[in-house]
Amino acid sequence: MVTSVDSDVMKALADPLRMKIITLLSREALCTTHLVEETGAKQTNLSNHLRILREAGLVDTEPCGRFTYYSLRPQALTGLAAEFAALASAARLTADAGFKRSC
Numbered sequence: 001m002v003t004s005v006d007s008d009v010m011k012a013l014a015d016p017l018r019m020k021i022i023t024l025l026s027r028e029a030l031c032t033t034h035l036v037e038e039t040g041a042k043q044t045n046l047s048n049h050l051r052i053l054r055e056a057g058l059v060d061t062e063p064c065g066r067f068t069y070y071s072l073r074p075q076a077l078t079g080l081a082a083e084f085a086a087l088a089s090a091a092r093l094t095a096d097a098g099f100k101r102s103c
Helices: 007-013 016-025 032-039 043-055 074-097
Strands: 059-064 067-072
Touching (some): 007 016, 007 043, 016 032, 016 043, 016 059, 016 067, 043 059
């Protein structure tokens, strides 16, 4: 069930800019400079969002000289996708069977 998903992950994915970052990182590892160019957000704002994504376990970091590259942790999203797929399956069964609690 999705209720078992860490609430930090759900909160991290609820922000539009963080979802944009996740989408960009799904294509390639990027540093903050790249993310500023792609999103138009301020560097300090991006750094805060990246910290939230790291703390939620969605993003990994890799130092490279004076830069830090960020990459998406696909296994974190795979687990979340499986939980949502289970919810969708349960909802289909409920709808097909016409389950409804009487008042």
